[in-house]
Amino acid sequence: MTYGSTAHEVLAVVFQVRGVDSGEGQPALHVLLWQRALDPERGRWSLPGGRLGHDEDLTTSVRRQLAEKVDLREIAHLEQLAVFSDPARVPGGRTIASTFLGLVPSAATPALPSDTCWHPVSELPEMAFDHRPMVEHAHTRLAAKLSYTNIGFALTPTDFAISTLRDIYCAALGYQVDATNLQRVLERRNVITRTGSTARSGRAGGRPPALYRFTESRYRVTDEFAALRPPG
Amino acid sequence: MTYGSTAHEVLAVVFQVRGVDSGEGQPALHVLLWQRALDPERGRWSLPGGRLGHDEDLTTSVRRQLAEKVDLREIAHLEQLAVFSDPARVPGGRTIASTFLGLVPSAATPALPSDTCWHPVSELPEMAFDHRPMVEHAHTRLAAKLSYTNIGFALTPTDFAISTLRDIYCAALGYQVDATNLQRVLERRNVITRTGSTARSGRAGGRPPALYRFTESRYRVTDEFAALRPPG
């Protein structure tokens, strides 16, 4: 068995639901990509990230590399996902990629470098290397976790109306979610709490919505057992 | 930012439920460990694995390295888990570890090298480096997945009685599971199927148990949505 030199990179799939409360069309889930200026794969779109530094662990590295693209404070959740290790996944020297899921709240409007922008996940551009399956995998994980964790806190503004929350869940899940049931599921699990205040009515009138916020802004599993839960 | 040389290793947390149908005591979840003969950490117990080869992906590497410890055909399920990347996690050169979850059916009795044996997860020995948290993490993942996937197929013999299945679930989960409910949950989800045949009664008599098998012996999520499932 030979052990050639192996580089290690981190790549982040950073999602944001964009177009909330804009009044124009439905909000949609977007992913942060930058366009390659040089070969290989010039012109194609890449996930932010880069080579792991000598003295950092993976999470530190992702945070450092994302700081070039978006303000760190905007990233409300960051979590390790799968490793992509095909020896031929990128040309040149062998590089193993650890992928991360990053979430940015809807309200945030980070300044972006000129080569970087948000793309709707429903219509991804031509992507470099194996970055497209990475986005798809991250999207699958996000959708699954919305159903049994409080991960929504990382996609929403601090305070929000239930209808806004519904729009965000719809965009991230890709199907219609009923606002009433969403409210009750999350209230029952004590994931969201009423703030007590209300927002203004929209342009077309209507009752002013009560504002909610996530009870905790730390990732937590809220429904661990689909079945076979411990007795009692 | 400096990029020193970085090695990459794979480590497998291989579980088996041992002591099923032995008549002696309760079966227990065991993990496969080998004892280090040399420094560093001489005498402590390690997870099987080793350095990633130049031309293999992670899964190939784990399979290759496990082949030295157990027969490949005995490993019914193998899946990537977390990466451990603390720069100081092992002495010497920097080494990133990708961990895997491996499962061996109860009936299998693989021949083991002399430095290798099964240890009950409930009383782990002194372990080398950061291997203990790796075992704990893998155990947590296994327990969670037993509740919403068909992953049990990789822990059981091909054909089994429900009471045997219950013993295996109890050992892996660490709490009591009701055989009746286990049967119905898995039948409803079409995870297990009756074979039509029955086993013999045990030494103390009793009705002969019907035999079941897992409908599919490929990993599958059987209860994707804890809540917020798509309409319809």
Add this chain to the structure above:
DNA sequence: ACAAAAGTGTTTCCAATACACCCATGG
């Protein structure tokens, strides 16, 4: 007054649990 949006009440459904009871075998 009316439309629009938010929120509540109520019904239905179904998976999962709990437990009582029946079945088949060995000794």
Add this chain to the structure above:
DNA sequence: CCATGGGTGTATTGGAAACACTTTTGT
């Protein structure tokens, strides 16, 4: 015939979905 373990029937629970209806605002 009875102890032992296996299997079935059935009631209860509780979370989630579906939907009708009420409340509160702007125009």
